[in-house]
Amino acid sequence: MxxxxxxxxxxxxxxxxxxxxxxxxxxxxxxxxxxVIGLQYGITAVFFLLFGxxxxxxxxxxxxxxxxxxxxxxxxxxxxxxLSPELYNQFGAMHGTIMVFLGVVPLGVGAFGxxxxxxxxxxxxxxxxxxxxxSYWVYxxxxxxxxxxxxxxxxxxxxxxxxxxPLSVVADNGQTFxxxxxxxxxxxxxxxxxxxIVTAIQLRVKGLSFMRWPVLVWAQVVTAFLxxxxxxxxxxxxxxxxxxxxxxxxxxLPSGLVVSGEALKVxxxxxxxxxxxxxxxxxxxxxxxxxxxxxxxxxxxxxVNTKKPLYxxxxxxxxxxxxxxxxxxxxxxxxxxxxxxxxxxxFFQATTMIISVPSIIILTTYLLTLWGSSIRYTVxxxxxxxxxxxxxxxxxxxxxxxxxxxxxxxxxxxxxIGHFHYVVAPGSLFALMAGVYHWYPKITGRFMSDTLGKxxxxxxxxxxxxxxxxxxxxxMAGVSRRLYDQTIYAHGAAAQPLNVFMSYCAWxxxxxxxxxxxxxxxxxxxxxxxxxxxxxxxxxxxxxTASPPPHxxxxxxxxxxxxxxxxxxxxxxxxxxxxxx
Amino acid sequence: MSVIIPYIDxxxxxxxxxxxxxxxxxxxxxxxxxxxxxxxxxxxxxxSATDWPAHGSDVLNVPLxxxxxxxxxxxxxxxxxxxxxxxxxxxxxxxLHMGLTVLLSFGFLIIKYFEYSSKFHHEHYPSTxxxxxxxxxxxxxxxxxxxxxxxxxxxxxxxxSKMWKTEPERFTxxxxxxxxxxxxxxxxxxxxxxxxxxL
Numbered sequence: 040m041x042x043x044x045x046x047x048x049x050x051x052x053x054x055x056x057x058x059x060x061x062x063x064x065x066x067x068x069x070x071x072x073x074x075v076i077g078l079q080y081g082i083t084a085v086f087f088l089l090f091g092x093x094x095x096x097x098x099x100x101x102x103x104x105x106x107x108x109x110x111x112x113x114x115x116x117x118x119x120x121x122l123s124p125e126l127y128n129q130f131g132a133m134h135g136t137i138m139v140f141l142g143v144v145p146l147g148v149g150a151f152g153x154x155x156x157x158x159x160x161x162x163x164x165x166x167x168x169x170x171x172x173x174s175y176w177v178y179x180x181x182x183x184x185x186x187x188x189x190x191x192x193x194x195x196x197x198x199x200x201x202x203x204x205p206l207s208v209v210a211d212n213g214q215t216f217x218x219x220x221x222x223x224x225x226x227x228x229x230x231x232x233x234x235x236i237v238t239a240i241q242l243r244v245k246g247l248s249f250m251r252w253p254v255l256v257w258a259q260v261v262t263a264f265l266x267x268x269x270x271x272x273x274x275x276x277x278x279x280x281x282x283x284x285x286x287x288x289x290x291x292l293p294s295g296l297v298v299s300g301e302a303l304k305v306x307x308x309x310x311x312x313x314x315x316x317x318x319x320x321x322x323x324x325x326x327x328x329x330x331x332x333x334x335x336x337x338x339x340x341x342x343v344n345t346k347k348p349l350y351x352x353x354x355x356x357x358x359x360x361x362x363x364x365x366x367x368x369x370x371x372x373x374x375x376x377x378x379x380x381x382x383x384x385x386f387f388q389a390t391t392m393i394i395s396v397p398s399i400i401i402l403t404t405y406l407l408t409l410w411g412s413s414i415r416y417t418v419x420x421x422x423x424x425x426x427x428x429x430x431x432x433x434x435x436x437x438x439x440x441x442x443x444x445x446x447x448x449x450x451x452x453x454x455x456i457g458h459f460h461y462v463v464a465p466g467s468l469f470a471l472m473a474g475v476y477h478w479y480p481k482i483t484g485r486f487m488s489d490t491l492g493k494x495x496x497x498x499x500x501x502x503x504x505x506x507x508x509x510x511x512x513x514x515m516a517g518v519s520r521r522l523y524d525q526t527i528y529a530h531g532a533a534a535q536p537l538n539v540f541m542s543y544c545a546w547x548x549x550x551x552x553x554x555x556x557x558x559x560x561x562x563x564x565x566x567x568x569x570x571x572x573x574x575x576x577x578x579x580x581x582x583x584t585a586s587p588p589p590h591x592x593x594x595x596x597x598x599x600x601x602x603x604x605x606x607x608x609x610x611x612x613x614x615x616x617x618x619x620x
Numbered sequence: 621m622s623v624i625i626p627y628i629d630x631x632x633x634x635x636x637x638x639x640x641x642x643x644x645x646x647x648x649x650x651x652x653x654x655x656x657x658x659x660x661x662x663x664x665x666x667x668s669a670t671d672w673p674a675h676g677s678d679v680l681n682v683p684l685x686x687x688x689x690x691x692x693x694x695x696x697x698x699x700x701x702x703x704x705x706x707x708x709x710x711x712x713x714x715x716l717h718m719g720l721t722v723l724l725s726f727g728f729l730i731i732k733y734f735e736y737s738s739k740f741h742h743e744h745y746p747s748t749x750x751x752x753x754x755x756x757x758x759x760x761x762x763x764x765x766x767x768x769x770x771x772x773x774x775x776x777x778x779x780x781s782k783m784w785k786t787e788p789e790r791f792t793x794x795x796x797x798x799x800x801x802x803x804x805x806x807x808x809x810x811x812x813x814x815x816x817x818x819l
Contacts, residue, residue: 072623163623166639233646241632241639242625267650272657279661282757287747290661290757308673308750313664317657591623 069176071168072590076175077154078482084146087182088468089552091137094130096549101127103542105524124523128197129213131521133185135200136217139325140224141182143463146471147332148228148266149178152235152259155478158581158588159253161244161597161616166237174231181223188216199521201318204291204311208283209298218281225274232263239263244580246599250356251615253579253603254342254349257356258335261363262328269324269367276317283309290314312377319370327366329463330430331359333470334401337423340477341405342604343575344420345412346612349604355404358397365394375446384443391441398434402427413610417575418492422473425500426466433461436511451521454514457507465503472499475559480574481586485566491558498551505544509537576612579603583616629790644797648804655808658761662754662815673749676817680755681735685817688731689809695724696806699773699799706792711784714795718777721802725770732763755816762812765805772798 067075100109101122113120122130157165165171188195193211196202207214239252239260252260279290287305291314294307342349349355371379371387405427414420436458439445449455472495479487516534518525525531525538573582584593597616605613626632627639635642666672676682702717739745739752746756776798783791 162625164625166625167643168623168625229647229650233643233650236646237639237643240635241627241637241642243634267646268653271650271654275654275657275661278761279658279757282746282753286753286756287745288753288757289747289750290665290753306673306747306749306753308665308669310665310668313661316664317661320657 069172071164071172073153073157073165073168073171074482074588074592076171077150077152079175080145080149080153080178081151083179083182084142084150087137088142088146090186091134091142092549092552094134094137096545097122098127098130098134099542099545101523102525103539105526125194125197127523128521129189129195132196132199132202132217133189136185136196138463139200139329140221141178141185143329143467143471144228144325145178147336147467148235148259148262148328149175149231151255151332151336151471151474151478152231152262154482155581156235156256156259157238157242158584158592159256159579160239160242160247161580161583161593161599162238162242163591163593165234166241167234170230170234174227174234177223177230178227181220181227184216184220184223188213188220191216201322202280202314203318204280204283204314205293205296205298208280208291209303215281215284218277218284221277222274225270225277228266228270232266235259235263236267244597244599247580247615250353251599251602252356253335254338254352254355254359255332255335257359258331258338261359262331265324265328265331265363265366269321269328272317273321276314276321279317280314312374312379315374315377316371319373320367323370323373324363324366326459326462327362329467331363333426333430333467334359336470336474336477337405337426339577339579340419340423340473341408343477343577344415344417344423345408346415346576346606346610347408347412347604348602348606349404350407350410351400351404352602352604355401358400358404362394362397362401365390365397369394369441372441372446375443376450388441388443392438395434395438395441402431402434417476418487418489418496419473419477421493421496422469422476425496426470426473429461429465429469429503433458433463433466436461448517449514451519452514453510453518453520456520457510457514460507460510464507465500469499472555477575478581479559479562479566480569481581481588483563483566484586485562485568486574487558487562487566491554495551495555495558498554499548502544502548502551506541506548509541513537573614578605578612578614580616582614629787629793638793640793640797641800644800648800651804655758655761655811658758659811659815662758665750665754669750672751674751676751676755676819679744679751680817681738682817684731684735685813688728689813691724691728691731692806692809695721695728696803698724699795699802703792703795703799706784706788706795709788711781715777715781718773718795722770722773722777725766725773729763729766729770732759758812758816762805762808765808769798769802769805772801 061070066072070076097109097116100107106121108120109116109122113122116126117123153165153171157163185195191212193213195213196207196210196217198207198210198214202214202217239256279288282288283290283292289305289307289309291311292303292305292307292309293311296303296305296307338349338355369387369390371383372391375384375387409424414424436454440449440455440458476487476492479485513534514520516530518531518534522531526535569586572584572586574586575582580597580599581588583597598618599615600618601613601615603615605615607613625639629638631638631641698717698720702714702721705711705713705717744752746753776794780794781791783794
């Protein structure tokens with residue numbers, strides 16, 4: 040293997056060339072360096088996360104104080120400063136779309152995957168650097184289209200992030216923007232996932248067998264397979280919905296549809312449930328796309344900060360693979376209420392119960408790793424530990440939704456929102472924040488401030504639970520999830536104080552992110568310098584090189600001699616890349 | 621120092637494939653899911669319809685589509701021959717066979733154009749019925765794949781073939797990948813033909 044590489048390097052020069060000889064725009068804008076592209080993904084994704092969060096902060100005003108003008112900035116949106124029902128729907132749809140497709144996934148997969156995966160397998164770049172460049176810019180264009188839709192005549196898409204027909208087909212032009220934007224985002228994901236899988240499998244250095252891959256590499260590869268195989272059906276569905284909107288077809292429009300009192304002039308014969316199947320065939324694996332990179336990041340951080348091998352590494356890996364496989368056959372548990380029949384519901388109820396088993400195994404391996412260890416409470420470790428109960432709450436509250444009987448009551452209420460936000464917000468996002476704190480020294484050569492980090496952590500963990508915990512109670516009180524003003528119903532008015540509390544917590548959560556953003560921005564220049572290239576005592580390959588890594592990642596050849604998380608009996612790390620015991 | 625990416629022209633001894641070949645197979649897997657979703661759409665719409673609006677064998681031009689099937693299958697043979705010519709170190713023969721492939725694919729598109737225009741002439745549009753919606757969407761998307769293949773093959777036949785002088789193995793690998801993609805486009809048609817025209 041090394042022989043081959045050696046010959047190759049003398050034979051030809053396929054490489055994109057040296058960092059410092061390139062002009063600025065080739066080095067930082069249209070770079071093919073996976074580290075630069077990773078950072079581009081990261082910065083863009085953080086921007087979109089803040090934007091999507093901002094939309095929700097405005098919506099939370101309307102939810103807490105219905106039909107009152109938004110103070111200070113309300114006049115920017117409407118004449119009287121009150122968030123109109125139309126805008127509320129647009130913000131809701133775009134909040135979901137932006138957070139999922141433009142925020143969390145690009146951060147977990149695009150940023151962490153791009154930056155760390157080649158380093159962790161000992162490669163000098165991704166397998167297809169130009170394709171990598173293309174992936175980022177296609178994603179960027181998709182994002183621009185989504186943002187541009189706010190300025191289209193009737194505003195952005197307003198049919199929810201799920202875009203259920205027939206409403207989405209008869210909706211205003213924003214929906215067309217949404218569909219075209221999605222086609223770009225899907226294409227970007229496809230290119231990126233091919234690149235990830237090929238890099239991880241083909242460019243492994245000598246000695247790095249599959250069962251020596253760090254858990255993050257495994258998580259990224261399984262995620263890439265989910266994106267690769269689950270996204271195309273949504274691309275197909277997007278094309279069909281575009282046809283429905285632009286060419287007047289009736290893929291998702293049944294015969295005899297009446298809109299605003301008039302019969303719709305279409306051929307009919309379509310099936311709106313078909314969209315739901317195609318959509319959830321992507322969107323359920325998508326949930327695991329959101330969570331798996333987070334699971335990988337948390338595994339890395341726990342191993343380093345407990346100075347112990349991960350408990351049951353192989354079981355953990357098999358669980359991740361099984362989870363990925365199962366995620367393809369649970370999608371219709373989102374559709375119990377569509378009347379698809381008892382047989383189908385029972386099947387999807389069973390698979391849903393089965394998929395909770397590997398999730399619990401993953402959590403258990405992490406918990407057992409913590410057990411009896413001397414934990415080093417760094418900021419990333421705090422976030423990683425918080426991830427465990429948060430993800431557990433998110434996962435366990437999903438079980439009543441996966442059981443057909445209890446789903447009848449809970450379906451489409453705030454309970455559902457509480458459930459998946461626990462998985463994605465204090466779950467995935469906490470893990471991603473942990474990753475930022477953990478690998479910041481790798482990327483910049485400087486630490487982020489510990490004090491600011493702890494302020495960020497404690498404020499966030501309190502505020503975020505204040506936002507999402509009451510949702511379970513509100514949902515069980517029967518409040519529907521997409522209501523503009525729930526106080527018009529007696530049961531909604533009774534639960535309204537919870538809404539006010541959640542809104543205050545959401546705004547507090549926003550304030551809690553300020554030290555994080557300040558910390559991220561200023562530590563780049565003024566943070567405490569790291570003393571060694573491996574400040575945390577990490578054992579995986581990304582720590583085998585300088586921090587920040589040079590353009591070609593590894594200046595001397597690296598080789599792997601052991602599993603990813605091995606420590607001697609006195610808790611001294613035994614890095615993968617060091618030969619002597 | 622410059623970045624070195626291994627296994628661009630020679631296969632990885634552990635996996636037995638080059639990067640590009642693994643990449644194209646993964647890409648094709650995603651394409652299978654894309655067309656799989658469209659075929660599922662056809663199956664679901666047709667099986668749940670009380671009265672399926674039209675049958676392909678009645679309203680579509682089966683002889684023309686048969687000729688198109690012959691064109692595509694032949695082009696799959698010629699693209700393999702073009703790859704084999706490179707294996708035998710014969711660039712001229714490669715260009716000849718690749719040229720034939722491109723000609724046949726143009727032939728396919730021209731026939732498709734006549735089919736489409738005759739449908740439009742009879743005022744059969746995607747909005748006419750669910751059958752025509754499926755017909756135009758699926759053959760249209762397949763047609764886009766044919767166009768993509770033609771662009772790739774023309775590039776590899778023309779400016780792209782310069783690589784033959786500097787990196788013959790890598791170039792041969794590219795032709796193999798283009799061939800795999802082309803076979804896939806062919807295969808989709810082989811499913812489309814009976815599903816839309818015959819059943």
